[in-house]
Amino acid sequence: MKQRECVSFILLKDKQVLLEKRAIDKATDPGLITIPGGHIEQGETQLQALVRELDEELTIAPIQYHYLCSLYHPTCELQLIHYYVISKWQGELTALEAETVQWYPVDSAPVGIEADSIALQEIKRVLHCL
Numbered sequence: 001m002k003q004r005e006c007v008s009f010i011l012l013k014d015k016q017v018l019l020e021k022r023a024i025d026k027a028t029d030p031g032l033i034t035i036p037g038g039h040i041e042q043g044e045t046q047l048q049a050l051v052r053e054l055d056e057e058l059t060i061a062p063i064q065y066h067y068l069c070s071l072y073h074p075t076c077e078l079q080l081i082h083y084y085v086i087s088k089w090q091g092e093l094t095a096l097e098a099e100t101v102q103w104y105p106v107d108s109a110p111v112g113i114e115a116d117s118i119a120l121q122e123i124k125r126v127l128h129c130l
Contacts, residue, residue, distance in 0.1 A: 008037030020098030032112030064088035
């Protein structure tokens with residue numbers, strides 16, 4: 001199985017997290033509710049990919065962010081997802097790639113993949129430190 005590195009961005013606002021409902025025609029995780037993110041392109045750093053993906057998917061730019069953790073997610077490829085917490089951004093949130101985006105309480109976010117669930121557990125564990 002081919003391995004690809006990805007970044008995912010956990011946008012937090014008032015102990016809520018922004019999640020996306022993936023389009024049914026997506027190659028990976030079709031129709032699931034997930035933390036938004038995307039692939040790191042060849043030659044990109046994690047931070048470059050983070051900034052690019054936030055702009056491409058949500059039309060925002062990060063102002064305040066922290067690295068959280070990295071987790072594997074097996075799909076049709078083995079993804080190594082690097083999770084970043086975004087606590088401050090500029091621009092108006094506009095979903096360009098997801099079917100929908102919605103705010104959910106961190107404690108009860110209905111994510112459809114195990115890696116996202118683990119990342120949100122980690123948020124709850126360290127939230128007081130961010």
